Amino acid sequence: MTYFNIAMLIIVAAYAIFVIIYAVLMRKIKSNFSQDNNSITTDITKQVFYKIIEAYEKAEPSIAKNWLSSNYYESLKNEINQLNAKGIRRIIEIKPTPVEDGTAPSDEPSLTVATGFYMEEGKNKAVQMLASYYGDDYYVDSNGNRITKATYKNDHRSITFIFVKSVTHTDSEKENYICKNCGNPLQINGDKLSCPYCSTIYNVGDYDWSLAYDNTSVERNNTSKAKAMLPLIIIIPAFLLMFFGAWWMTFIPAIPICAYFTTIFMKSKKMKENISALVAKDSLFSLDGMSQRSDRLIKKVKYAKLNNNLLQVKPFCTEHMYNKLQDDKYDICGLLHDNITFSVNTIGMRQYFEGDGIQYVTVEVKLSVFNFNTGKESKQKITATFARKDGVQTNSYCGVINVECPNCMASIDVGEKAKCDYCGTTIDMINYDWVLHDIF
Numbered sequence: 058m059t060y061f062n063i064a065m066l067i068i069v070a071a072y073a074i075f076v077i078i079y080a081v082l083m084r085k086i087k088s089n090f091s092q093d094n095n096s097i098t099t100d101i102t103k104q105v106f107y108k109i110i111e112a113y114e115k116a117e118p119s120i121a122k123n124w125l126s127s128n129y130y131e132s133l134k135n136e137i138n139q140l141n142a143k144g145i146r147r148i149i150e151i152k153p154t155p156v157e158d159g160t161a162p163s164d165e166p167s168l169t170v171a172t173g174f175y176m177e178e179g180k181n182k183a184v185q186m187l188a189s190y191y192g193d194d195y196y197v198d199s200n201g202n203r204i205t206k207a208t209y210k211n212d213h214r215s216i217t218f219i220f221v222k223s224v225t226h227t228d229s230e231k232e233n234y235i236c237k238n239c240g241n242p243l244q245i246n247g248d249k250l251s252c253p254y255c256s257t258i259y260n261v262g263d264y265d266w267s268l269a270y271d272n273t274s275v276e277r278n279n280t281s282k283a284k285a286m287l288p289l290i291i292i293i294p295a296f297l298l299m300f301f302g303a304w305w306m307t308f309i310p311a312i313p314i315c316a317y318f319t320t321i322f323m324k325s326k327k328m329k330e331n332i333s334a335l336v337a338k339d340s341l342f343s344l345d346g347m348s349q350r351s352d353r354l355i356k357k358v359k360y361a362k363l364n365n366n367l368l369q370v371k372p373f374c375t376e377h378m379y380n381k382l383q384d385d386k387y388d389i390c391g392l393l394h395d396n397i398t399f400s401v402n403t404i405g406m407r408q409y410f411e412g413d414g415i416q417y418v419t420v421e422v423k424l425s426v427f428n429f430n431t432g433k434e435s436k437q438k439i440t441a442t443f444a445r446k447d448g449v450q451t452n453s454y455c456g457v458i459n460v461e462c463p464n465c466m467a468s469i470d471v472g473e474k475a476k477c478d479y480c481g482t483t484i485d486m487i488n489y490d491w492v493l494h495d496i497f
């Protein structure tokens with residue numbers, strides 16, 4: 058071995074130590090998120106999930122309505138209506154945990170729920186509930202035949218549910234509690250609320266939560282193994298070159314690796330600069346929050362255009378976006394079609410700029426798109442720009458927000474439509490939260 062080889066070995070060892078320390082630190086940070094403070098119980102989370110499954114299975118969104126924020130309910134209703142029009146149903150099956158040692162699996166459904174982080178954001182409290190199960194999630198046609206092509210039928214699935222509750226909620230309101238399950242008045246027994254009709258029991262602290270957002274990730278055994286091998290395929294030849302090749306050959310693998318990390322570094326540096334410019338003005342701004350807004354708002358405009366109901370989303374769009382939506386040829390990057398459903402996976406910050414008293418944020422949005430004609434899921438990347446009035450602060454989690462009517466002072470839930478139920482005044486959402494400015 059030459060000195061050069063030894064130097065390389067030291068660098069590789071240092072890198073390995075760095076990776077280990079990083080992994081340990083991340084674990085620590087993750088566990089700090091867990092907090093049980095005033096959180097919705099795991100039992101209620103399971104109950105809500107089963108209601109959603111039933112709503113999909115029976116194509117009846119109202120089954121889950123009482124548990125959902127108006128945002129979430131609108132999006133569930135739109136999705137089920139779209140499926141219903143094509144005679145398609147979504148089936149979510151929770152199966153027992155598979156066993157590898159050959160013993161018979163128990164019949165117990167594998168669904169487990171843990172409490173994630175708890176936070177207060179402006180007018181909302183939010184709690185993250187982390188569910189996971191083994192099972193299947195697929196579509197069937199009107200004859201009950203499976204449309205979804207993927208054949209992995211017992212994947213491990215993780216769902217992040219986010220429940221929100223108004224911070225102004227007080228215990229004095231509990232006289233008015235009605236059962237979310239059957240709609241009858243609840244009786245109070247100490248810190249429990251019980252339904253005399255359907256026997257559901259709630260903790261007082263559980264009660265006002267409603268589900269505002271969920272995000273599913275699937276672990277597929279077959280693909281994850283192949284993916285784990287990929288770095289090895291690159292690293293092993295690189296090592297062979299380092300130790301057995303001529304000294305200059307070391308640079309052959311080093312060049313693409315350095316180039317790769319440099320691009321990632323530059324990208325994240327730019328991203329951090331943009332985000333910190335915003336956080337300086339609005340300490341609660343977060344990419345997670347923008348990801349949830351992207352999912353909700355892009356679905357909102359899709360269904361408004363699909364259902365010829367554009368006027369309803371006008372308050373959630375800038376004039377530029379609204380004009381674009383009115384163009385018959387504009388298909389929202391292919392997302393408009395009634396043979397696809399989609400959900401936002403992640404977003405990345407691209408640009409932040411200001412003009413004429415408006416803040417603009419451009420993000421790259423990565424979507425999972427399911428196509429009913431092919432039965433396949435694919436990935437798609439689009440770019441979206443959001444706008445809000447300069448000076449507006451993030452004051453809601455997942456965009457679940459109550460606004461005071463500027464005309465009659467009534468409190469309006471602007472999740473579904475930005476209009477006062479009492480006096481008919483339309484609320485211009487750009488004064489309260491991010492609205493869509495462009496999708497391209």
Ligand SMILES: [Zn+2]
Nearest residue numbers: 236239252255
């Ligand atoms: Zn009941």
Ligand SMILES: [Zn+2]
Nearest residue numbers: 462465477480
């Ligand atoms: Zn009003």
